[in-house]
Amino acid sequence: MAPDTKQHEAMSAGSIEPGVWRYARARRVRVVVDGEEYFDAIQRAMLKARQRILMIGWDFDTRIHLTRGRRWWQKGWKKHYPSRLGSFVVWLSKQNPQLEIRILKWSMGFIKFIGRGAMVLDLLRWWPHRRIDFKFDHVLPVGCTQHQKLVIIDSDFAVCGGIDLTNGRWDTRAHLEEDPGRKRPSGEHYAPWHDMVMLMEGPVARELEELGLMRWRRAGGKVLPSVTSQEESAWPDDLDAEFEDVDVGISRSWPAMEGEAKIDEVEELFLRQIAAAKHFIYAENQYFASRSIGEAIAKRMIEDDPPEVVIVHPESAEGWLEARTMDPARNELVQAIREIDEHNRFHLYAPFSGNTQIYVHAKLLIVDDRVLRIGSSNFNNRSMGLDSECDVFIDCDRPGNEHATAGIRSIRESLLAEHLGLPVEDMPGLLEKHGSMAELIAAIGDTNARHLRPFQPGLNQEWESDLAISETLDPEEPEHLFEILPAHRGLFRPGSLLAKAKDRLTRKRSVNE
Structure with missing residues (x-):
């Protein structure tokens, strides 16, 4: 109808x-x-x-x-x-x-x-x-x-x-x-x-x-x-x-269909907000497999004074198919970004309760305690181009929203306290003492039952890398599901920072072998 x-x-x-x-x-x-x-x-x-x-x-x-x-x-x-x-x-x-x-x-x-x-x-x-x-x-x-x-x-x-x-x-x-x-x-x-x-x-x-x-x-x-x-x-x-x-603010995504143009507000807003960060980005997300998000972060990492990026996400995706789709793409992206992250400002963590993974299904972005964004959008290609999504956000730079900064900061401190097993009232002093979220997380380590473990990407099997790089199971457009991958598409676009980093990693591995 x-x-x-x-x-x-x-x-x-x-x-x-x-x-x-x-x-x-x-x-x-x-x-x-x-x-x-x-x-x-x-x-x-x-x-x-x-x-x-x-x-x-x-x-x-x-x-x-x-x-x-x-x-x-x-x-x-x-x-x-x-x-x-x-x-x-x-x-x-x-x-x-x-x-x-x-x-x-x-x-x-x-x-x-x-x-x-x-x-x-x-x-x-x-x-x-x-x-x-x-x-x-x-x-x-x-x-x-x-x-x-x-x-x-x-x-x-x-x-x-x-x-x-x-x-x-x-x-x-x-x-x-x-x-x-x-x-x-x-x-x-x-x-x-x-x-x-x-x-x-x-x-x-x-x-x-x-x-x-x-x-x-x-x-x-x-x-x-x-x-x-x-x-x-x-x-x-x-x-x-x-x-x-x-x-x-309200941001949507919607695939092109029946003569209607694609709506890609979700992706466009992510790119704007990542580019605008002055001091830090704190995110919680189910995945880290989006080419465009990876490229946007990579551009920030090559700056003289890049913002700190802290992403909390699951150690592994839920379900066999999702793990085979999202985990290898994450490994590829993380290795490429770290290759160019000379200032060590890019950090991924997985939350644990004892020895059990806490599955992160949240979709949160906080930028400089001045932007708070929550919705349904994941850091994967599907959320940028295939699926219908809706996010809402508060931006303190919008006239009339200036008073929201303290509330955003309190939410970020509350979430860090939750993941680190610490009293929330201790967080302002601890963040000031250690100077950054990453330094605080490193200082706490795994001393508490709830803690954040630094994510260490493993090497994919060859077939896993091929699927991830081709975006076969996580395409950027509906029609890509049924197409043979052209040379100008894929996780590492020719000429991009990530593609160059990937090439350097490949050469290093060849020399070591």
Whole structure:
């Protein structure tokens, strides 16, 4: 079904500046770190919903339990709402017949239903409720993924970030090596998991909803009525904001399709923000495999006084295919960047709890404590050109945002404290004492249960390097999935800094052999 004119214009409208779709005001903003706090916050927000809940995600699993509410076997169950997500949605609908609940999930995730029998039953339970609607997004080109993670409630409260309401996402900020609460619906326990989202209240929610409604219509959903203003937003009670009265920028990615031009705001904004860093870049990301991100960092490393770059990411990607795709590309990029990093300013770390990897699923960028960016975009080629993504950011250089610097600095200090197993109140003094994030991390070492280990790239097998360099499994455009790689494409573009560094490494290895 073709989108209506307004929604088509919302998607095709050009950026107001390079890498930015729109800016909109937020009355309150909070960064929520890890699943324990997020599952609690989003449940409390949904309890306050009056007209519409719109959820868009890569995955969605009705079998998970939210923080509050009763389990089916507990006494007095009739007096309380259920904690299980599938039942909680039905309860919300029954409590408020005027409430719409619309859920959009990536279509290829349908195969996951094979192992989620209870979820199929939930969808059947939802079917008679005309105001509960669950759809699969199937409109992207072959090989592309619906990866945006958005929740919008009553056009005035929004969530954007990396956490889907699905299994395997819950964890506490303590990231214990073993935690009985970290359990899938099947009963299987999983390793520590780190992630985050941004909660926003105010006009920015309506802008994100416009994007979400376009996605909804493209997937075959009906036109949804406008939401009237509410006296009270869905912002969870007693949840403090970290920022107030700030402009929030929105950045998108969308592959070219059906005569529509590619939207590459996500990539363009990353390149701008990396180029603008004066002192440091602190990032958390699931991958480090993007050619364009690697080239942008490489350009900074050859400067006389480059910024410090600290990236926290998993030691290895999750799953056999992802590990075979992302890990070899990361090895190639890291080795090439380090070849030209004469000032030792480029650092990658993997977080651990004891001897167990903490899987980093977060998508965060902080630049000079003046830019805070959170969303769904990974540092891989897919997020730059194939998948639909959405990031939000606060830039203190934007008039009216000058007061946000202290809040951004506090978030960075809080995250470093979490990864290093240190009291957050000690971080300002420790960073001042050691002079840089890397020096502090080196001084702490692995003395605490939670710690950051410097990443040391291994040598790829020849076939792994060939796949990584050709970008066969992580292409930059949808059509590249089915093309033989031309000489002018690939992870190391001819004439680029990374290509020259790669050539030097190859010659050194030949001499050593």
